Amino acid sequence: MKQIFIFVITFFFCSSVFAQQPTIVIKVIGGENKKISYLLPVDGQFFMDHYTEDTLDANGEIVLPNKETVPGAYNIFYRKRHRLFIEPGQQYKLIIDGRNKEKPAIVEAKYAEAQQALENLSWEQHPQTAGMRLYKADSVFANNKQKVKHTMDSCLQLFEQLYAQHKMSKPFYAYVRSCIKNYYAAVLINTFLIPASKVVYHKDSAGYNAAAIRQVSDYWKEVMKLADPLDPVSMSTDTYQDYLYYLNEFYLSYHEYQLRGKQFVKGIDHPDRHYYNLAQYFTKEPLREYVLTWSLRMLLLETRFQEFIPDLYAKFIKEYPNSKFKADLSAGVEEVKQYYAAAKKNFTANQQFVDNYDSISTVEELVSRFKGKTVYIDLWATWCGPCKAQFAFKKDIDPFFKGKGVDVLYVSVDRANAEQKWKEMIKFYDLEGFHLRASEALVKDIYKVFGNGQSISIPRYAICKDGKIVVDKAKRPQDKNELIKQMESVL
Numbered sequence: 001m002k003q004i005f006i007f008v009i010t011f012f013f014c015s016s017v018f019a020q021q022p023t024i025v026i027k028v029i030g031g032e033n034k035k036i037s038y039l040l041p042v043d044g045q046f047f048m049d050h051y052t053e054d055t056l057d058a059n060g061e062i063v064l065p066n067k068e069t070v071p072g073a074y075n076i077f078y079r080k081r082h083r084l085f086i087e088p089g090q091q092y093k094l095i096i097d098g099r100n101k102e103k104p105a106i107v108e109a110k111y112a113e114a115q116q117a118l119e120n121l122s123w124e125q126h127p128q129t130a131g132m133r134l135y136k137a138d139s140v141f142a143n144n145k146q147k148v149k150h151t152m153d154s155c156l157q158l159f160e161q162l163y164a165q166h167k168m169s170k171p172f173y174a175y176v177r178s179c180i181k182n183y184y185a186a187v188l189i190n191t192f193l194i195p196a197s198k199v200v201y202h203k204d205s206a207g208y209n210a211a212a213i214r215q216v217s218d219y220w221k222e223v224m225k226l227a228d229p230l231d232p233v234s235m236s237t238d239t240y241q242d243y244l245y246y247l248n249e250f251y252l253s254y255h256e257y258q259l260r261g262k263q264f265v266k267g268i269d270h271p272d273r274h275y276y277n278l279a280q281y282f283t284k285e286p287l288r289e290y291v292l293t294w295s296l297r298m299l300l301l302e303t304r305f306q307e308f309i310p311d312l313y314a315k316f317i318k319e320y321p322n323s324k325f326k327a328d329l330s331a332g333v334e335e336v337k338q339y340y341a342a343a344k345k346n347f348t349a350n351q352q353f354v355d356n357y358d359s360i361s362t363v364e365e366l367v368s369r370f371k372g373k374t375v376y377i378d379l380w381a382t383w384c385g386p387c388k389a390q391f392a393f394k395k396d397i398d399p400f401f402k403g404k405g406v407d408v409l410y411v412s413v414d415r416a417n418a419e420q421k422w423k424e425m426i427k428f429y430d431l432e433g434f435h436l437r438a439s440e441a442l443v444k445d446i447y448k449v450f451g452n453g454q455s456i457s458i459p460r461y462a463i464c465k466d467g468k469i470v471v472d473k474a475k476r477p478q479d480k481n482e483l484i485k486q487m488e489s490v491l
Contacts, residue, residue, distance in 0.1 A: 004274040010245075024064040025094070029097055031078070031098020033098065037053045038077065040052065042071035042324060042325075043324065047325070048254065066086060071172065083179070084119075091110075092107070092108065104119045111172060123183060127183060127246075134147060134148070141222075156177060180239075181226060182243040185223050185226045185227035199212045219253070228285065248277065251272045252274075257273065303385055304383065305370050305424075343428065350432040354366075368467045374463070374464075374487075375408070378409065378411065379462075382412070387458055400487070404489075409435075409436075410436075
């Protein structure tokens with residue numbers, strides 16, 4: 001009887017333990033923002049589509065079940081990026097000080113010391129910014145390579161010690177090494193992109209220099225010594241995305257493309273260059289499928305709606321009919337098809353073009369056309385992803401504008417060769433209001449009025465009333481309540 005009693009207690013105790021699924025707790029102390037975002041891995045792999053925005057509870061927490069079956073990194077965003085390496089069956093807590101962006105979060109977990117070191121590993125600069133800064137200070141590649149390698153090795157040293165002391169697991173260590181190496185490889189690339197872009201590859205050109213071409217080839221070899229782009233562990237890291245972009249754009253699709261005697265075709269719209277060069281370079285699975293998925297997803301994220309995308313996707317699915325990324329890609333491909341269906345339609349009565357817009361050369365001249373009106377001005381371009389992302393919020397603010405008699409003026413700062421795309425996007429995004437594509441003279445004046453004289457950051461919004469700019473930096477459609485208050489203050 002005693003043995004049965006002990007068995008029952010043990011059974012219920014074990015059942016209780018197994019019933020408690022481990023969790024990942026994200027806690028924010030202080031801070032006004034109650035929203036937090038995170039990217040979850042897909043079978044341990046980093047994938048940009050699995051982005052979630054959530055709201056902190058009354059305790060300033062979000063509690064996520066640890067359902068991971070393979071190790072992978074969570075990327076958590078609250079004022080900056082926080083990386084947390086998650087392993088199956090483990091409990092984690094990330095405590096973020098919402099009042100101080102510079103202060104590292106506190107990590108409570110197994111391998112806490114290594115997790116804390118990963119949290120402290122924060123690169124404030126994008127690899128392009130870091131690399132260009134080194135180049136401006138010293139244009140000698142060998143010197144910059146030494147600096148980059150020294151910094152990289154300094155970052156790696158602590159983790160090597162922790163791994164030697166059994167204070168982090170093998171997958172955790174492999175992830176951190178890859179994360180660090182990929183970042184610094186991308187930095188090193190940006191220390192020689194400017195001189196590499198000036199190299200002439202055609203033998204019949206006056207500036208042809210075989211030695212310079214060999215030198216660029218050597219630069220790329222040094223980059224790949226720093227971080228092997230064919231290392232499958234890279235799939236788990238967010239830093240691989242930038243490295244892969246530079247490798248594809250400037251090595252495979254430019255340098256190698258030129259060396260193979262192909263005529264270089266400028267721009268991302270060439271359907272065979274970027275995707276197929278990746279397909280030829282990455283031959284081993286699962287990295288090949290991952291990289292090709294990345295290539296397709298980048299095309300979709302740009303929302304340039306290239307006509308070749310559906311065919312490219314069809315080829316991908318034929319090769320990978322059971323791809324775990326199929327659902328993530330299919331929605332974007334369907335949107336491309338919808339875009340071309342919308343492009344065939346006529347403009348609606350509520351989509352009007354400003355008369356003789358190509359003759360307007362100043363902002364003052366433009367807004368003078370709207371005397372007696374209150375106008376919300378949207379400065380955008382067909383190549384601007386954030387601009388197009390804001391169009392999703394127009395349905396929320398349009399009723400207010402219509403109720404108050406506010407007109408919307410969409411000003412495209414695209415070049416003349418984007419006219420067809422510009423008109424197609426007006427239809428696809430159903431942009432009701434007045435439209436114009438700024439002339440070269442008007443673009444220059446827009447830079448002076450809304451930018452730094454040389455360029456402008458878009459999307460950018462303004463409000464004009466009775467032919468004059470009254471708010472030169474208005475709120476975005478996304479910030480509906482703040483925009484309404486701003487607009488009511490001038491009505």
